[in-house]
Amino acid sequence: MKRSIPLAIVMVGGILFMIQYFIPHQHSQTLFDYYTQWAPIVGAFALVLGVGSLYRLHSHKIKRKAKNWQYSYAVLVPLFLIPIFALIMPESLGGGIMQNMGGDRVTQGVFDFAYLNVQVPIQATMFSLLAFYIASAAFRAFRAKSALASILLIAAVIVMLGQVPIGELIGKWFPKIGLWILRYPNLGAKRAIALGVGFGMLATQLKIIFGVERNWLGGAGK
Amino acid sequence: MNIWEKMLNVDRRWIFLLIGIACVVPFFNPLGLPILPSAEVMGIYDHIEGLGPDNAIIVSFDFEPGTAAENQPMSVAALRHAFARNIPVYVTSYWPLGQAMAAMAISELTDESLEDYFKYVEWEDWASIRDQGIVDRAGIEEAWTAEGNTLPENARGWVFEGRDIAFLGYLPYFHLVILGMTSSIASQFPTDVSGTPLEEMPIYQDHKSLRDIDLAVTSAGGSACVSWITYGREKIGLPIAFGVTAVMATDYYIFIQSGQIVGQMGGLRGAAEYEVLLKENGYNKGYGKAFIGMDVQNIAHLLIIFLVVLGNIAFFAGGFHKKTKLKGRR
Numbered sequence: 103m104k105r106s107i108p109l110a111i112v113m114v115g116g117i118l119f120m121i122q123y124f125i126p127h128q129h130s131q132t133l134f135d136y137y138t139q140w141a142p143i144v145g146a147f148a149l150v151l152g153v154g155s156l157y158r159l160h161s162h163k164i165k166r167k168a169k170n171w172q173y174s175y176a177v178l179v180p181l182f183l184i185p186i187f188a189l190i191m192p193e194s195l196g197g198g199i200m201q202n203m204g205g206d207r208v209t210q211g212v213f214d215f216a217y218l219n220v221q222v223p224i225q226a227t228m229f230s231l232l233a234f235y236i237a238s239a240a241f242r243a244f245r246a247k248s249a250l251a252s253i254l255l256i257a258a259v260i261v262m263l264g265q266v267p268i269g270e271l272i273g274k275w276f277p278k279i280g281l282w283i284l285r286y287p288n289l290g291a292k293r294a295i296a297l298g299v300g301f302g303m304l305a306t307q308l309k310i311i312f313g314v315e316r317n318w319l320g321g322a323g324k
Numbered sequence: 325m326n327i328w329e330k331m332l333n334v335d336r337r338w339i340f341l342l343i344g345i346a347c348v349v350p351f352f353n354p355l356g357l358p359i360l361p362s363a364e365v366m367g368i369y370d371h372i373e374g375l376g377p378d379n380a381i382i383v384s385f386d387f388e389p390g391t392a393a394e395n396q397p398m399s400v401a402a403l404r405h406a407f408a409r410n411i412p413v414y415v416t417s418y419w420p421l422g423q424a425m426a427a428m429a430i431s432e433l434t435d436e437s438l439e440d441y442f443k444y445v446e447w448e449d450w451a452s453i454r455d456q457g458i459v460d461r462a463g464i465e466e467a468w469t470a471e472g473n474t475l476p477e478n479a480r481g482w483v484f485e486g487r488d489i490a491f492l493g494y495l496p497y498f499h500l501v502i503l504g505m506t507s508s509i510a511s512q513f514p515t516d517v518s519g520t521p522l523e524e525m526p527i528y529q530d531h532k533s534l535r536d537i538d539l540a541v542t543s544a545g546g547s548a549c550v551s552w553i554t555y556g557r558e559k560i561g562l563p564i565a566f567g568v569t570a571v572m573a574t575d576y577y578i579f580i581q582s583g584q585i586v587g588q589m590g591g592l593r594g595a596a597e598y599e600v601l602l603k604e605n606g607y608n609k610g611y612g613k614a615f616i617g618m619d620v621q622n623i624a625h626l627l628i629i630f631l632v633v634l635g636n637i638a639f640f641a642g643g644f645h646k647k648t649k650l651k652g653r654r
Contacts, residue, residue: 131507135504135507135511138503138504138511139504139511141500142497142500146496217421218424221389222389222392223389225389225390225392226390226392226393229390229393230393233347234340234343234344236628237339237342237343237624237627238339238340240631240632240635241339241631241632241634241635244635245635246640258632262628262629263625265570265621265625266593266618266621266622266625267355267357267618267622268355268622268623268625268626269625270357270360271357277360281362284574284577288574289577289578292574292575292577293578296578
């Protein structure tokens, strides 16, 4: 039962909505509307599982005093405190959530403060670090060791210079050749990859719908 | 260890320092080099330029703070263009953190301390005009100014909440939300983020579903933008414009060539190109953050190319292409 019911739901649902897409009738549209309203609600239950699982993992780590257990507090405290400040606490006590920033309705509670002064800079910093590592990696690894590597290197240099205004000062043809590389050789290769991925996805989805591919069930029913 | 080997084994922290200097110095000594808009960016600009108060667009903040340096300026530029042309805008977000990025963009454009800002009129403030049954954009502005409201000197125009903008925000499973909006926007977003019912808003009266929307600008830091093609463009023919990070831009030229998107802003360069178009056409007196940031890219790109060339010279001059391993193993 644990395997056959999910398989039946996937098969019926998959075939139904494949057919629904091609039926321009009011009943078909109503069914589709119901689905788009229900699916996020059903999916929201995954949040309960996710939070529960995260809490269990880190509370066990703290109880067992496992390696780096102190960091688990950094997960659990904001996990519960931030929603309390955002959704429960009154604005006078630092509660509230950033809504429409136009006009005078600007809140600056704990939630907003944490978002603007912790989350935004942390995420931006993580992404910015790429520039440093890319520069270091390019210096050490980007070698014209073979004909193909040389072509890659030359193309990279042209595209990099073509993407910045200073490249045009160095040579007016840099942006033109850079764009040509992006619009033709790059596009051809990407198109081939996209088609391959597309056919692969189609095949996998058909296999899932018809029950050939069952890995998504995990260990259910075993 | 000879000089070439020493060079190849240089401590990586020196390279980090050089990149750090390259990122900081241009902010103090701006180069301000001219940027020529590409056909990909002009495609988006021309599309929005062809719209007016009777049309409507969506600007979707489909990114998180990590890629804000690239994505935020392009979203701000598209919003500025729409506000300046009085095109009604629905603002959405694919990710939870994107909603706050959207709020920050609206805040930036309506910040009264900045030049060329848009004076934001809250929903409650123009209730008397709605009560008179005035719904067209020109009529609303006329009635508003007739009530004694004057546009501040450094402001570019008015933004009426509910008519010029509806901030819908984030919903989970956004690809399903896009699908749902093809039938009805209000079915997915019964209210805006402030709790105002969407069905009461003048913007909604003529733009009830994605079928009534003339363009969706998705500014994305991941593959979220493709959902707009899959569920918006391919299902109902919704015109789409991409704003993506530079590393993603190469992936999406296929959608330009196939005609599935009207254009693409690729990375900071794409955003800077849009800012140039806005300034050249009188929608902004100055340039935005992307144009300023391009100075950093100028120097950083040159530096990386210099490092690559230097690395290759040392590699071949030192004869390391004949050896299997460097002593330092760096």
